[in-house]
Amino acid sequence: MAVSPEAFGLVMLEADVHARRLDRATQLAAVRDALADGAATAEALRARFPDLAPHEIAAHLNVAVVETDDDPLVGSLWRFAEYQERPARIVLYSRGLAPLDGVIAGRLTVQLLGRATPRDVFTAHELFHHVEATRTDTPIARRYKPSLFRIGGWHWRTGIAALAEIAAGAFAQSLLGLPCHPKLLDLIALDAIALNATAARIAARIAAAGQMNGDAGRKLMP
Numbered sequence: 553m554a555v556s557p558e559a560f561g562l563v564m565l566e567a568d569v570h571a572r573r574l575d576r577a578t579q580l581a582a583v584r585d586a587l588a589d590g591a592a593t594a595e596a597l598r599a600r601f602p603d604l605a606p607h608e609i610a611a612h613l614n615v616a617v618v619e620t621d622d623d624p625l626v627g628s629l630w631r632f633a634e635y636q637e638r639p640a641r642i643v644l645y646s647r648g649l650a651p652l653d654g655v656i657a658g659r660l661t662v663q664l665l666g667r668a669t670p671r672d673v674f675t676a677h678e679l680f681h682h683v684e685a686t687r688t689d690t691p692i693a694r695r696y697k698p699s700l701f702r703i704g705g706w707h708w709r710t711g712i713a714a715l716a717e718i719a720a721g722a723f724a725q726s727l728l729g730l731p732c733h734p735k736l737l738d739l740i741a742l743d744a745i746a747l748n749a750t751a752a753r754i755a756a757r758i759a760a761a762g763q764m765n766g767d768a769g770r771k772l773m774p
């Protein structure tokens with residue numbers, strides 16, 4: 553919890569396959585730029601809507617916030633929420649958020665979130681993506697473009713998606729006044745998801761063993 557947003561940002565950036573092509577100084581500059589962008593965007597929005605919760609701000613911006621019971625797991629990606637541009641809406645995955653709801657309680661809630669809830673955090677996170685998608689500024693993900701390869705003087709460059717996630721986290725932290733960077737929620741959720749998955753596997757094995765024993769017992773009965 554004492555890890556700085558900058559340190560979290562660097563970890564997130566280093567996990568991006570394209571960001572690894574940047575030198576260390578440029579990586580650090582990119583993270584600082586993303587954090588500043590997110591915080592500045594939050595300050596501007598909070599000035600417009602000083603007392604509103606993220607879902608209320610979304611409503612004023614004509615962005616629907618809906619909750620779904622759909623499977624949050626897509627491949628190896630666990631979804632808490634996502635922004636869909638057309639029509640503009642924020643989708644919260646109730647089953648994706650459930651592990652967080654199960655482990656964040658009491659004093660830990662205050663330490664991590666202050667007066668916010670996990671749904672507030674992820675709604676705010678996705679709200680940044682809406683604001684960025686609808687403004688005229690160059691998106692943070694496209695401000696740093698490492699070269700994938702070059703032929704003579706021609707470069708094939710790509711953006712860095714992780715920078716948008718870093719900025720969205722900083723936006724949520726600033727908008728909600730969170731005590732720490734919300735990336736920490738991902739780490740807590742991963743532990744909870746892994747624990748739930750392990751418990752489910754154990755339960756399935758016990759059930760299977762019980763079924764086998766029951767079948768064997770029935771075969772022995774006259």
